[in-house]
Amino acid sequence: MEFAGEREDVWSSDELDLDAYLARIGLETGAGGRELRPDLETLYAVTRAHIASIPFESLDVTLGRPVALDVKALQDKIVHGRRGGYCYEQNSLLAAALERIGFEVAGRGARNRTRGDTLLAVTHAVLVVTVEGEPWLCDAGFGHPGPREPVPLARTGVEVRQGWWTYAVRAEADGVLVLRSLRGEEWRDLYAFSPQAYHPVDYVVLNHFSSSHPRSAFVGKVIVQYPGDSVRVALVGRELTRLYPDGRLVRESVAPDELITVLDREFGLRLPARDAAELVRIHRAGD
Secondary structure (H helix, E strand, O other), rough: OOOOOOOOOOOOOOOOHHHHHHHHHHOOOOOOOEEOOOHHHHHHHHHHHHHOOEEEOOHHHHHHOOOOHHHHHHHHHHHHOOOOEEEHHHHHHHHHHHHHHHHHHEEEEEEOOOOOOOHHHHHEEEEEEEEEEEEEEEEEOOOOOOOOOOEEEOOOOEEEOOOEEEEEEEEEHHHHHHEEEEOOOOOEEEEEEEOEEEEEHHHHHHHHHHHHHOOOOOOOOOOOEEEOOOEEEEEHHHHHEEEEOOOOEEEOOHHHHHHHHHHHHHOOOOOOHHHHHHHHHHHHOOO
16 A cells, blocks of 8 residues: 655554555545545544444453564454454554554553542553644543544644544643543543653553553453444443443443353454453453
8 A cells, every 4th residue: 555645663664564454444545445645634534443443452461461562463463353452552553554654643641530539650552643733632542431533632622522522632731631521511531641752662661560460450350442423332340331422321230141242242352262261251250
């Protein structure tokens, strides 16, 4: 595939099979499709298609496996294996694809704020993509409450509608920016990030903590999420939650013998028999 624009190979994008990636996210290019240029239209198209096609999941962490972030490993798992991934995997893959197309892509480290006043470490990976001098937040890895499209960073305070969902960015002291979402009539902080650039090697360190530290929220627990257009779905442990744009939450319990069916029906994940059996065993161990 030919693309317009030149870029520095920060995200090892030369190793990406761009055609296979675009097929994975269902984005048609070439004859009858779009031409990929490093412009805002392409940024929206690729980001939307990626998030719509690839669920958030940390099942390898649940299974006690190492999580690799190199492009070949991400391709094998997410593109060819049709799995999902969590923030470091999702946004590393998205960064490689955008860089390959010609975008200027930089990483940021974000601090989750969804737990109220509890101060959490910087463990979330996000991307800032510059288009014609303007920075845009792109994030394919925050799970069900996250944005489905790029969010402008140069226009803080402006409400951004994405289908049924509304986001805004608030500026704080020292250049910190906060992504917020409107749930019902209440604005809620999702995460905050500073101007400091993060590189792929920084995500390797953060990924090590998130995938192996006993206090990580991902260790020993099934977590799969999908930011749907009209409803956001999250499976965390035994609880399946549906979040609606008006702020309504519908919860139901998922028994161990229902787990594999739920992963397929709600998130489009189909696992090898051995992995499925091990996940059910872990799920059942919570009894």
